[in-house]
Amino acid sequence: MLKAQRDSIRLLRGILVASVVLPTALFCYASWLGYHNITTIADRQIDQTRDVITEHALKVFESVERSMAEITEIVRDQSDGQIMDSEAALHQRLKRISAGSEQVKSLWIFDSHGRALANSLSHPAPPIDFSDRDYFSAHGERDIGTYIGEVLRPRPPYGGAPFFGVSRRRPSSDGSFAGVIQASLLPDYFEGFFAKISREFGSYAALVRNDGSILARQPAIGRNVSVGANSDLGKLMLARNVEGTLTMTSAVDGLERKLAYRRLSNFPVYVVSGMETRAIRAKWLAMMGSYMIFGLPATAALIALVMLALTRTQRLYEEASRRESAEQALKQAQRLESLGRLTGGVAHDFNNLMMVVGGSAQRLRRRHDDPQDRRALDMIDSAVNKATTLTRQLLSFSRRHAVSAKVVDLAESVHRFSDVLRQSVRSDIAIEIERPAGPLPVRIDPNEFEIALLNLALNARDAMPDGGRITISIKRRIDGKTPAGAAGDLVVLTFSDTGSGIAEDIRERIFEPFFTTKPVDRGTGLGLSQIYGFVQQSGGAITVDSELGRGTRFELAFPISNETPHRDADPAEQSPSRLPQPTTLLLVEDHPDVAAVAADYAQQCGFDIVAADSAETAIQLLNRRHDIGLVFSDIVMPGMSGLELGRLIREHHPEIAVVLASGYSDRSATALDEGFPLLQKPYTLEALRHTLFQALGATRTA
Structure with a gap:
């Protein structure tokens, strides 16, 4: 049965683990696959954007080249003077050409000294020296073909948006440097186009010279910036790579991007497209979020169902x-x-x-x-004596023994009994007693408590054949749980030894009567049973903690009492051997042999005996005689019980002392609670003398 329960619990736990591990593994795989798909799509988008802006840039630069070729044909074989003479017509012609190209800001014709001979912006051309501009100075030494310059700002008196120049040498018959034909292009035009095709978050597009200078960029970040000659992209451009892809962190804005680049054929310019890696991750996280919206509730529901099944199963098995x-x-x-x-x-x-x-x-x-x-x-x-002890142990275990409880200081009781404990064990066994700082009163039967301590000591002695140590500690436990379940302070006596311990398979049976692991001639199996019954009848609880080879630890917990501990009478206060004056004792006993013994004991104490075999007869004698000073009655009798007789005497003859005796009765505890002195059979002469004299003295004092 237990194996089947453990197997089912183990199976449910395995299902619970699987309901966590499998969805997690599937989610991880889906995450990896989703990231791979997202990056693939992003690479495709980057390549497509690069193709589009490449085609657009080629058309723009080819259009500009055609315009410059047209201007070249117009001014071919013309001297500077001839061009200046026809400046008005050239101005109109250049103006019409530039107006037909949205990307062209202006067209210029310069002489060999950098002075404008004609332009599309104004007539006449102002006498300004443009020889320091890169689009002019780049052609001075040799014919380099089409040159694309840096982004510049217009020189007064001209204004407007920044531009970069596209220029070529003017043709000459002898090949000498005759001047420059130049077109000013607007970066804003390219950036506007980039913005139209790159509307997605994180998109990037740029037009870059082969030295790394950025001509146009989306998102825009200012002018005269560069990708950096030491950056990965700058190195690839300097190496004249035609096209490729890479991931890099921008030196301009510090963002990491995946980039695709391509060089425009016949032009010293690269087009670059890209996407921020954080945007790619954001897409991936958004996709994973959509998966989680549906996956998490389902997984949580599955886990909850399995946990519910596991919890209910565990509760079922626990129940x-x-x-x-x-x-x-x-x-x-x-x-x-x-x-x-x-x-x-x-x-x-x-x-x-x-x-x-x-x-x-x-x-x-x-x-x-x-x-x-x-x-x-x-x-x-x-x-x-042995028979009496055996009967008392059985009655104590079954909690039918009339416990003579009184309030005692538990630590003081242990201290007084310590010499007996040390004498009951061998010399190779040490006994250590840890006492509290102050008194700890409890309501117990001191005699039963001493027997319990002695039984524990004897069991510990037998468990330590090679010697060892017994430790007895008494402590107060604040706000503990009483055996009845109510909150309250407890006095806990801990009795531990360093013996062989108790095996787990017999630990639950040690309090059973007659159960013992000792040989037949060395134990009756009633020692722990007596302790169990005594603790239970005292309103306490006993627990045991033991492990083979590591000793045994008993804890006896008793509710703490608010009363003052009882003080034993001094020897000077003990009862005398005989009565100081004659007293008649009414002996009520239905068993003739017991009555004979009791009468003999009472006569030895000095009493005059009047016998009655029932409570009814005793009442008649009390009504006829007035010399009776003490009634000694058995509790269990046919007809009226001794307890009922005592109640009647207490009510109608309060001057007469009453002492009760019992071999066993469930009314014994009631008699003690009502204040009647009680003698347990078989009693001795000394016990009878002490009890009778004490009761007689208390009545006369009252």
Whole structure:
């Protein structure tokens, strides 16, 4: 059964782990696959954007070249003077050409000294020296073909947007430098086009000279910036790579991008397109978010269902375990109840018999002085004591023993009994007692408590054949749980040893009566049973913690008492051996042999005896006689019980002391609670004398 439960719990836990691991693994795979797809799509978009802006840039620069070629044909073989003479016509012609190209800001014709001969902006051309401009100075030494210059700002008196120049040498018949034909292009035009085709977040497009200078850029970030000669893209451009892809962090804005570049054929310019890697990741995260919107609730629902099934199964098994434990406890309680009923049924008569045997032995002891007879009588007394102890242990375990509880300081009780404990163990066993700082009062039976301590010490001694240590500590536990379940302070006595320990398979049975691991001649199995019954009847609880090879630890917890600890009487206050004055004692006992023994004991104490075999007869005697000073009655009798008789005497004759006796009765505890002195059968002469004299003295004092 337990194996099947463990297997089902293990299976559900495995399903729970799988419901977490498998969706996580699938999500990780989907994440990897989604990232791969997103990057592939991004690469495709970057390549497509590069193709579009490449085609557009080629058309723009080819258009500009055609315009400059047309101007070249117009001024071919013309001297500077001829061009200046026809400046007005050239101005109009250049103006019409530039007006037909949206990207062209202006067209210029310069002489060999950098002075404008004609332009599309104004007539006449101002006498300004443009020889320092790069689009002019680049052609001075040799014919380099088409040159694309840096982004410049217009020189006064001209204004407007920044531009970069596209220029070529003017043709001459002898090949000498005759001047420059130049077109001013607007970066804003290119940036506007880039913005139209790159509307997605993180998109990037640029027009870059082969030295890394940026002519146009989207997103725009200012003029006269460069990708950096030491950057990966700058190095590729300087190496004259035609096209390629790379991922790099921009030196301009510090953003990481995936880039695709291509050089325009026949032009010293590169087109670059790209996308920020954070934008690619954002797309991927958005896609993963959409997966999670549907996946997480489903996974959470699956996990919740499995956890619910696991929790319900565990609760079911725990409930089954508790039910089984409850059934075992019920069976144990029923066994104890049966044992208690059996014990209680025979205890009264058995104790009466022991009373007769013990009393008869005492009478014979007074009459015979023969040593052999005394030895036989000693054996009888020993047997009576052992039988009495055995009956008391059984009644204590079944919680039917009338505990004579009183408030005592638990630590002081242990201290007083420590010498007995040390004498009961071997010299190779040390006993350490840890006492609290102040008194810890509890309501217990001191005699039963001492027997419990002695039983624990003897068990510890047997568990330490090679010697060891016993530690007894008494502590106060604040805000603990009482055995009844209520909150309250406890006094906890911990009794631990360094012995061999208790095996787990027998730990639950150690408190059962007659259960023992000792040989038949070394134990009855009632020691721990007596401790269990004593603790339970004292309103406490006992727990055990043990492991083979590591010793055993018992904890006895008792509710702390608010009363003052009881103080034992001084020897000077003990009862005298005989009465100081004659007193008549009414002996109420239905068992004739027990009555004979009790009468003999009472006569030895100095009482005049009047006997009655029932409570009804005792009432008649009390009504007729007025010399009775003390009533000594058995509790269990046919008809009216001794407890009922005591109540009537207390009500109608409060001057008469009442002492009750019982071999066993479930009314004994009630008698103690109502304040009646109680003697447990079989009692001795000394016990009877002490109890009767004490009761008689208390009544006379009152």
